[in-house]
Amino acid sequence: MQHIARRGLAIVAALALAVSTAACSNDGGGSPAKVDVPGVTDTEILFGTHQPLTGPAAPGYSKIAKATEAYFNYVNAAGGVYGRKLKYKIVDDGYNPANTQTVVRQLVLDDKVFAILNGLGTPTHTGVLDFLKTNRVPDLFVASGSRSWNQPDKYPYTFGWQTDYTVEGKIMATYIKNEQAGKKVCHLGQNDDFGRDHLAGVQKILGASGLAATDTYVPTTPDVTSQLGKFKAAGCEVVVLATVPGFTALVLGTAARMPYRPQFVVSSVGGDYLTLAGRLGAQGTPLLEGLIGAGYLPAVSDTSNPWIQLFRKVNDQYNAGAEFDGNILYGMSVGYTLVQALQAAGKNLTRDGIVQAIEKGGFKGPGTTPFRYSKSVHAGYSGVQMARTTGGKQNYFGKIYTTDDGDGEVKEFSEPATTPPASGLPGA
Amino acid sequence: MDRFVFLTLDGLSKGAVYAAFALALVLIWRSTRIVNFAQGALAVVTAYVAYSVTAATTYWLGFAVAIAAGLVLGAVVERGVMRFVEQAPPLNAVTVGLGLVLLIQGALGMIYGNDFRFFPAPVSRHALDIGSLPLLSPYDIVVFASVLLVMALLAVLFTRTRVGLRMRAAAFAPEVSRLLGVRVGRMLTLGWALSAAVGALAGMLVIPTGLGLHPTAMDLVFVTSFTAAVVGGFDSPVGAVVGGVAVGLVLSYVTGYFGADLTPIAVLVLLLAVLLVRPAGLFAGTKARHV
Amino acid sequence: MTSPVATLAQRAAADVPPPRRRGSTLLRHLAIAAGAGVILYFVTYQLDPFRNYQLATAAAYLCATAGLTVLVGLSGQLSLGHGALMATGAYTVALVQNKFSDSGTTGSWTLVVSLALGIATATAVGAVVGLAAARLRGPYLAGVTLAVAITVPAITTTLDEIFNGDQGLSVYVEPPPLALGATFPNERWQAWLALVAALLTMLLLANLVRSRFGRSFRAIRDDEVAAALAGIHVARTQVLAFVVSAACAGLSGGMFAVLALSVSPSAFALTLSLFLLLAIVIGGLGSLAGAVWGAALLVVLPDLTESLTDRLTLSPAAEQRLAGNLPLAIFGLTLVVVMIAAPGGLQGLVRRGARWWRAAPDARRAAD
DSSP: OHHHHHHHHHHHHHHHHHHHHHHHHTOOOSOSSSOOOTTBOSSEEEEEEEEOOSSTTOTTGGGHHHHHHHHHHHHHHTTOBTTBEEEEEEEEOTTOHHHHHHHHHIIIIISOOSEEEOOBOHHHHHTTHHHHHHTTOOEEEEBSOOGGGOOTTTOTTEEEOSOOHHHHHHHHHHHHHHHSTTOOEEEEEETTHHHHHHHHHHHHHHOTTSOSEEEEEOTTOOOOHHHHHHHHHTTOSEEEEEOOHHHHHHHHHHHHHTTOOOEEEEOGGGOOHHHHHHHHHHHHGGGGTTOEEEESSOOTTOTTSHHHHHHHHHHHHHSTTOOOOHHHHHHHHHHHHHHHHHHHHOSSOOHHHHHHHHHHOOOOSSOSSOBOOSSSOOOOBOEEEEEEEETTEEEEEEEEEEOOSSSOOOEEEOOOOOOOOTTSSTTO | OHHHHHHHHHHHHHHHHHHHHHHHHHHHHHHHSOOOTTHHHHHHHHHHHHHHHHHHSOHHHHHHHHHHHHHHHHHHHHHHTGGGTTTSOHHHHHHHHHHHHHHHHHHHHHHHOSSOBOOOOSSOOSOOEETTEEOOOHHHHHHHHHHHHHHHHHHHHHHHSHHHHHHHHHHHOHHHHHHTTOOHHHHHHHHHHHHHHHHHHHHHHHGGGTTOBOTTTTHHHHHHHHHHHHHHOTTOHHHHHHHHHHHHHHHHHHHHHTOGGGHHHHHHHHHHHHHHHOTTOTTOOSSOOOO | OOOHHHHHHHHHHHTOOOOOOOSOHHHHHHHHHHHHHHHHHHHHHHSOHHHHHHHHHHHHHHHHHHHHHIIIIISOOOOSOHHHHHHHHHHHHHHHHHHHHHTTOOSTHHHHHHHHHHHHHHHHHHHHHHHHHTTOOHHHHHHHHHHHHTHHHHHHHHTHHHHOGGGOEEOOOOOSOGGGOTTOOHHHHHHHHHHHHHHHHHHHHHHHHHSHHHHHHHHHHHOHHHHHHTTOOHHHHHHHHHHHHHHHHHHHHHHHHHHHSEEOGGGGSHHHHHHHHHHHHHHOTTOHHHHHHHHHHHHHHHHHHHHHHHHOOOOHHHHHHHTTHHHHHHHHHHHHHHHHHOTTHHHHHHHHHHHHHHHOHHHHHHHO
């Protein structure tokens, strides 16, 4: 048997040698004259992202990065930013944190991207924070509402983008306290930061004992019978959902079969009307009537909104006219914010430069509430507005609210919405 | 008490689908000693076929085409791929099966995209009130009826028809059967075709109860049905049915009374409890055949 | 002889010539391992950081595949649950490392302690599974180990306070020792750690399979009754095989925790268990060399298919369809084709090639 072992060890060595020669051969290049910024040339800036393109988390989310890329191509057609075209390398991690480790290292060490943009998922992205920090790679606009992205002392290169789950939970609870007063409230959340942070926000307003029952689900077990049975038994009249779209649809379908008809209030993460209608089919779509949600971007169905008009145009021209839903809107809006940040960072783009530009903040875009960016806060949008589904459309109602992820009060926000420049390019 | 009745009926209805899927696994195991790891993926393919046909015509035409597609697909997979590994070590067949799963999931993703598609149940899943109690839904009744029908048809096929007898002979004594003029290869193909058709039926019934149609929609069902077949005994069709119902009930009770998170642990406990007493499943007739 | 796995392992072993008895096996293995270590040491200086990370990942996989191939290929027991054993090792390392960091304990020795504890926990779990497994054969063993594999998310959710549910834990690992220099790349350090683990695993396993225990494994796999008559305690030996391979899986999982700096249930899903099995079968079941092929494939193949897809220039619509899916399909197709074309896996091909080389020098010369 020893020859097998010997051969095994020999193979290790041979493989490693083969890899090493391959690696050496593509060394070199790059101009020694000026200081190189990884991923930036006179004509190009390369961004990278990790997304779930396959596997159970892919539905819906797999459209986001493509929409961002479509907006990049729209900007590139108009000459790019400071003459540099924006390139986007999208890699699949299947929502598996182990894969994320590998692909992000590949993007940073092998493809030498300038920054990681909009990496999707809390468990996946949490694992690469330290790596990105060590390599001083800007980690921009993480696609998740976890509070983890807002730790400028610990992770100075990482920025959130969307309204975080706690802020959303606080504002939803404020709505319930004001408009659904006296009703029994329950909370169902995904069993990670999403569910926990959201619940924490709700409890900040309603108090720890303000909820009749709370429960969680695991994304790998598509069954919510027991959770809903518990809520029904507890007599809950309002059920707050911190669920992804698939589970929102499952909850609505299961409740209808029980039958159990509380008022559902669903997080923006799992509340996109078109995505839900697609899941529920023609028979199930009526279940969405009266559903209460929340949002920080214009309503997808609002065709008179200039932002929606702009992004629909870009979607038709550069994204093969994919079905325009909340995911596309999200991806394009991220692209818009990024272009704003690049413009603010100036012609001599550096990694520290873009971080400082975002910390200066002041970007006005499609979002209905302001960004919170500053030197000490790396969190994105600061609030949401509640929306109700009527006649197959999600319509915003009531005031826009903003707050923070701590104990700050929930405040009304009344500045008028911005409109995009005619060119569709920020700052133009 | 209401809740117990609800969970029991729900468990029976899920269990019936697991039973059908486990039956499909057992059919192939008995004839080729292969655990068909690609069975879930094959069922998903037929469901996508049904999805496309239904979109253009009616639900029931899609249903019929899916079953037919199952027959064809099973035969094609046996002739085109599995035939080459039937004589090889068993793990090679497992590897080929898993390779097919990845190939199929990739191909479906390319054709249909990785979105969940709405996949309708054949009839309403809303429970009918009997007395004051919401009991069986029309969907449950269709599930029970179709699974019972399939079992009856298979029983008749294997015990009362010449083809069925040949299939059994080809499975248990291929060499002797060949000498007696049975086209063993053809019987194996037929077995795979039947199994894939039964799998297609199970897929049509179970996909509407989950998150929707997706290339990975049957992964969890495959795992559950696999354990059901293990509980019942891989050599016994009756065992597959009993195992399926048992697993369905256990999952339903554990989900209902303790929470869905715990179901994998409950399945493990059930398996250990059964196998430590009967290492070859509840319905192991004889000692496992020597290979 | 009741297990279908047994027949397959028997075939795989058929090519293995009887051991030659010359000098001390242990010394020879030590010399080979030291030689490989020296070569790999220089190799890590040639590689860029990303290739070093890939090398580290392959080495971490190797710990698991080598142990699994001894279990499945030599002792004839199938396991679809090694991902769960890796999770055991990984979570233990994560918890212990974070304890050390919380209490302010530093030093390179802490990692050794954590890994040792990770191996110990995985070994204990492996012993329990192995006790149940020793009674089971074929699909029944597959079923139980499969059920073990899918309990990982259930356990991390139920014991939320310890394992932090689906989100998992981040793992504190110290940067490379300062003695190596301030700019020493972290990836090279990771590669060193993983390579040391892999070489140790290979060394121990190579000696094990050559020992009395290795012979008992094969005897049981080939014919349980005959082995029992020859005085081998069948059940005890099978449990031992399971325990050894669980220890390897624990080390592998621990290394993954160290490399990824995080652990979470989705990193140890059923797919991982199945991929490990695929790797050793494609590599060539029952041989440690096959385990090396398998571990290398797990790292190289996804990379290769992904870059292959990148080469294609497509319309945005087509690109959106193919992204992620084409690599998956190519991976699946590769598995099917290799299994049909080379039933003995890659190592089987290598053996065939070597035999042809030795057997037909004249024919070769004629061909030149």
